[in-house]
Amino acid sequence: MDGESDPTAFYTLNQRYRCFNMIIGSGQSGTVHPGLDMHTGEQIAIKVLDRAHIEADPARREALRREITVTMRLQHENIIKLKDVVVDETHIHLILELAQGGEMFQQVQARGALSEEEARIYFSQLISCVDYCHSASVCHRDLKLENVLLAAQGSQVIKVTDFGFSKDFLNESLPKTKRVGTLAYMAPEVALDSGDCTYDGKAADIWACGVILYTLVAAQYPFGDEIKEKPATVYQRIVTGTFTLPPGLSESLNDLLRKILVPDPEERATVEMVKSHHWFTGHVFGSHSAVPDIPEFQWPAGFSMDEHGSAMSTEHGGPGGGMFAGSSGMCGPGAEMSAAHEDHGMGGDFAAAAEIDHGFYDDCTAMDDQFV
Numbered sequence: 001m002d003g004e005s006d007p008t009a010f011y012t013l014n015q016r017y018r019c020f021n022m023i024i025g026s027g028q029s030g031t032v033h034p035g036l037d038m039h040t041g042e043q044i045a046i047k048v049l050d051r052a053h054i055e056a057d058p059a060r061r062e063a064l065r066r067e068i069t070v071t072m073r074l075q076h077e078n079i080i081k082l083k084d085v086v087v088d089e090t091h092i093h094l095i096l097e098l099a100q101g102g103e104m105f106q107q108v109q110a111r112g113a114l115s116e117e118e119a120r121i122y123f124s125q126l127i128s129c130v131d132y133c134h135s136a137s138v139c140h141r142d143l144k145l146e147n148v149l150l151a152a153q154g155s156q157v158i159k160v161t162d163f164g165f166s167k168d169f170l171n172e173s174l175p176k177t178k179r180v181g182t183l184a185y186m187a188p189e190v191a192l193d194s195g196d197c198t199y200d201g202k203a204a205d206i207w208a209c210g211v212i213l214y215t216l217v218a219a220q221y222p223f224g225d226e227i228k229e230k231p232a233t234v235y236q237r238i239v240t241g242t243f244t245l246p247p248g249l250s251e252s253l254n255d256l257l258r259k260i261l262v263p264d265p266e267e268r269a270t271v272e273m274v275k276s277h278h279w280f281t282g283h284v285f286g287s288h289s290a291v292p293d294i295p296e297f298q299w300p301a302g303f304s305m306d307e308h309g310s311a312m313s314t315e316h317g318g319p320g321g322g323m324f325a326g327s328s329g330m331c332g333p334g335a336e337m338s339a340a341h342e343d344h345g346m347g348g349d350f351a352a353a354a355e356i357d358h359g360f361y362d363d364c365t366a367m368d369d370q371f372v
Helices: 051-055 058-072 104-111 116-135 201-218 231-240 251-260 271-276 360-369
Strands: 010-013 017-020 030-037 042-050 082-087 091-097 148-150 158-160 303-305 311-313
Touching: 017 042, 017 091, 030 091, 042 051, 051 058, 051 091, 058 082, 104 148, 104 201, 116 158, 116 201, 116 271, 201 251, 201 271, 251 271
Parallel strands: none
Antiparallel strands: 010 017, 017 030, 030 042, 042 091, 082 091, 148 158, 303 311
16 A cells, blocks of 8 residues: 555545545454545445455455345445445455444443433344344344444444354354354353354344343443453353343333343343333434334345355346444454454454355456446
8 A cells, every 4th residue: 555654645446436544443354444435425434355364264255255245135224334345456345334433332431331311222223223134034143332333423323333243044054053253242052152053143133232232331241251351250151141230220121131131042032022122112212212113125226146145236246245344443434353262252353154155256356347
């Protein structure tokens, strides 16, 4: 990158996108930079990944394929949008919606516990997003505050990111009990890592939503932090469902937390139960008095499924979709995923996943060729 010492310097991708040298996020696989769509004048974020680094690791390659193909077909106001993929000889560039408000994790770190009213504003959007994903047969599997961004400084609109661990349970096998995600948010059935048994990814997502809600109103994790405590201690609390409700919460919220943070996924609250709970529906919040309407899932115009069950563009000849990988260590949009089989989940390697689509980079290059 020319002029690396000058953050105002930039280079141009395929005569359309301007990528600035300023780094707004970084991780083991790449960096995130502010950018400009010169066709529309829109501010964007550009995640720059080292192509050789991705191609040398089948697990990273599969995670990138998954986040692009899955996120392309998820069109929701609370999900970060990927606008384009540009591939050159040395780098892969993900052209992303810019979320300038930073991570919710940073908000809680800076401000401490939120009021129930404010937490409800964020939680309602999270549940709307998760319900939509599940209706589209996708479970996220790495929901955490680091993967929830704010649309802008001072905004209360959230953007969920990082679908690299996601599972499309309509077109892929059911999730198996391999430990993926971040331990503090991990459901007991996932933390047990009992082998090749399948589990309900939707129930695991709801557990993570409960951990997020608890953390918003308590400014601490319900089962402890594996960075500050022995991971084995955190693990034991998770699998036994041992946690203490923070003081000062309404009985209504305590009841909801007790219903979500249940170790048995069969007994755990479903998304429908959460949406109908009196804490969730009992107050006017934000600009609406109930959960925002969830848009009916439809394939984006110009996209269809290929023989592998991946979203393919009939207009550009390649997959689209994407994310900001927003884990700890990246401010604003962008970050690394948590490590699979790794207790220290804040930043790390991509999880090993399913069989790799070996046509992925050819498809990305075909998309890129449309702009050369």
